Amino acid sequence: MxxxxxxxxxxxxxxxxxxxxxxxxxxxxxxxxxxxxxxxxxxxxxxxxxxxxxxxxxxxxxxxxxxxxxxxxxxxxxxxxxxxxxxxxxxxxxxxxxxxxxxxTGKLMLNLMGSIAEFERELMLERQREGIAKAKADGKYKGRAPTARRRAAEVRRLRSEGGTADAIAAQLGISRSSVFRILKESN
CATH class of the missing domain: 3.40.50.1390 (Resolvase, N-terminal catalytic domain)
Structure with a gap:
């Protein structure tokens, strides 16, 4: 072949x-x-x-x-x-x-380039962490808004109406684990 x-x-x-x-x-x-x-x-x-x-x-x-x-x-x-x-x-x-x-030579270069790429990624992540820390210190960083928690009232209402976790998750466009977390926090 x-x-x-x-x-x-x-x-x-x-x-x-x-x-x-x-x-x-x-x-x-x-x-x-x-x-x-x-x-x-x-x-x-x-x-x-x-x-x-x-x-x-x-x-x-x-x-x-x-x-x-x-x-x-x-x-x-x-x-x-x-x-x-x-x-x-x-x-x-x-x-x-x-x-x-x-x-x-190709094998050698692959190992060198892979090491350099990993090093560059680590530097980028370090700069990102430093930027986030500075933004937090300046009061400018809020992080990602929790999307599922904003729907907590709807989750509780749908559950009280007999909705299953799967149905609630599908209807609200959130994950099953988010549904369970919200319901657990409500108890």
Whole structure:
């Protein structure tokens, strides 16, 4: 069976349509015969399409991504993925870096770039935390407004009318856990 060039594309949210479309165009232009794509956060949820892509690739195949941050959320995660690919005899190509792990230099560069990307992310998060702390100290930071708690009266009313947690959550557009939390706080 001939080797395949397989792509993986990801954006963090469903609103990032243009970003996903660009990745898909780039992967197609790079010769990907099959592309797995999804619109989920790399941190918050399971990435089923990445799992499917890793399961799909076979020895001699190449997995292609447009950027390293579309593939892995940390250096540890990157090493897990590249370890899986290496065990299967699959190369990894990162288009934005012109990097291909089919070569020893590509493997070295991948580890260096992964470490740098993780370092940059940690710096960004540190600056974000500092900015939030300063805004809080200045009385300008309120945080995200709790959306479900504003609906507490409606949750209690619907429950008193015999509504189930699932029905209340669906009707008000909040999660089941929020319904249970509000009801628990009411008792």
């Amino acid at each position: 001939p080797s395949a060039v397989v792509g993986y594309a990801r954006t963090s949210t469903v609103e990032q349509v243009a970003g996903l479309e660009k990745q898909l165009r780039d992967l197609t232009a790079a010769g990907c015969q099959k592309v797995f794509s999804e619109q989920v956060s790399s941190v918050a949820t399971r990435r089923r399409e990445l799992e499917r892509a890793l399961e799909y690739v076979r020895e001699g195949d190449t997995l292609v991504v447009t950027r390293l941050d579309r593939l892995a959320r940390s250096m540890t995660h990157l090493l897990q993925i590249t370890g899986t690919l290496s065990q299967k005899g699959v190369a990894l190509r990162v288009l934005a870096l012109n990097l291909d792990t089919a070569t020893p």
